Amino acid sequence: MNSLYKYGIMKNKRKQHRLLYNSFYVQxxxxxxxILETALKDDLSLQxxxxxxxxxxxxxxxxxxxxxxxxxxxxMQRIKGQVVxxxxxxxxxxxxxxxxxxxxxxxxxxxxxxxxDGSLTFDILTGVSGYSPALGLFSIF
Amino acid sequence: MKLKHESSxxxxxxxxxxxxxxxxxSAFESIVTQYKDMIAxxxxxxxxxxxxxxxxxxxxxxxxxxxxxxxxxDASLGTYLTRIAINLSLNEIKRRxxxxxxxxxxxxxxxxxxxxxxxxxxxxxxxxxxxxxLEPKFRSVIILRVIEGYSTKETANILKLPxxxxxxxxxxxxxxxxxxxxxxxxxY
Numbered sequence: 001m002n003s004l005y006k007y008g009i010m011k012n013k014r015k016q017h018r019l020l021y022n023s024f025y026v027q028x029x030x031x032x033x034x035i036l037e038t039a040l041k042d043d044l045s046l047q048x049x050x051x052x053x054x055x056x057x058x059x060x061x062x063x064x065x066x067x068x069x070x071x072x073x074x075x076m077q078r079i080k081g082q083v084v085x086x087x088x089x090x091x092x093x094x095x096x097x098x099x100x101x102x103x104x105x106x107x108x109x110x111x112x113x114x115x116x117d118g119s120l121t122f123d124i125l126t127g128v129s130g131y132s133p134a135l136g137l138f139s140i141f
Numbered sequence: 142m143k144l145k146h147e148s149s150x151x152x153x154x155x156x157x158x159x160x161x162x163x164x165x166x167s168a169f170e171s172i173v174t175q176y177k178d179m180i181a182x183x184x185x186x187x188x189x190x191x192x193x194x195x196x197x198x199x200x201x202x203x204x205x206x207x208x209x210x211x212x213x214x215d216a217s218l219g220t221y222l223t224r225i226a227i228n229l230s231l232n233e234i235k236r237r238x239x240x241x242x243x244x245x246x247x248x249x250x251x252x253x254x255x256x257x258x259x260x261x262x263x264x265x266x267x268x269x270x271x272x273x274x275l276e277p278k279f280r281s282v283i284i285l286r287v288i289e290g291y292s293t294k295e296t297a298n299i300l301k302l303p304x305x306x307x308x309x310x311x312x313x314x315x316x317x318x319x320x321x322x323x324x325x326x327x328x329y
Contacts, residue, residue: 018312021311021312021315021316022308022312025286025293025308025311026293026308052319053315053319055264056268056315056318056319056322057287057315059264059265059267059268060268060272060283060287060288061287061288061290062265063182063185063186063265063268063269063272063288064178064182064288065178065181065182065185065186065191065194066178066181067177067178067181067191067194067195067198071177071181071195071198071199072170072173072174072177074195074199075173075177075199075202075203076166076169076170076173078199078203079166079169079202079203079206080166082203082206082207
């Protein structure tokens with residue numbers, strides 16, 4: 001009987017504690033309010049706990065942090081840097097396509113010169129292979 | 142009145158996001174100016190030191206910038222940014238915890254506490270130290286609900302938890318915090 005009584009008190013205490021903690025953040029029902037108010041009147045330790053919780057809550061609210069100007073500047077610099085990188089990333093495929101088609105055109109020209117003249121000497125490449133000083137520049141045509 | 146104010150703020154924020162999406166840097170800068178203190182407070186509370194708080198705070202805005210197109214404007218911008226900040230902080234805490242698998246987390250926290258140990262030993266400083274010794278799941282709830290002043294529903298939404306879990310973590314978290322403060326008070 002005694003242990004059952006003690007268990008009942010403990011259970012009640014836990015319930016009162018929970019109500020106290022919740023009272024800071026939720027709207028208690030009428031019945032819950034009465035239970036808590038009655039418990040607070042009778043129980044000094046619960047009153048003390050309420051004061052402690054109130055103090056912790058107000059101290060917690062003071063934990064604000066204001067970064068200095070470099071914080072915002074750093075963000076904007078990183079974003080602008082990213083925009084430049086993004087722009088490079090976008091133009092890279094275009095640049096690659098242009099470079100590849102240029103290289104392909106050069107190879108094609110070299111191949112057709114080789115087909116036509118049978119070798120790829122400097123004179124052939126520059127178009128002066130048939131040049132005769134006596135005839136002048138017209139000799140190459 | 143408050144609802145009307147929040148609604149106009151929401152519309153204003155959406156307008157800024159739209160302009161930022163179109164490449165207007167000043168619109169994004171305005172978002173940063175508006176929310177930087179809030180985000181820094183969240184990351185400072187979670188990480189416990191200025192350097193990490195600012196790094197993660199900056200990363201929050203960079204992530205947001207990268208995902209501007211994904212922001213649909215359903216949630217308020219503050220809630221959206223806070224969710225990114227909390228997730229980044231929790232990931233960083235997890236990553237560090239894994240890295241320090243051979244040592245105790247308390248050792249890491251103790252290092253942070255000693256790094257931040259200023260000459261003043263006032264109550265706010267003590268609460269800050271105690272908060273850092275709290276498990277991240279309780280810490281995040283306390284930061285959002287008590288320090289940032291989000292409602293239980295908003296906190297639940299940010300952390301993707303049921304409202305009941307938020308309330309029970311809040312109660313447990315405060316109970317633990319009270320215990321840690323008592324312990325720290327005895328030590329000093």
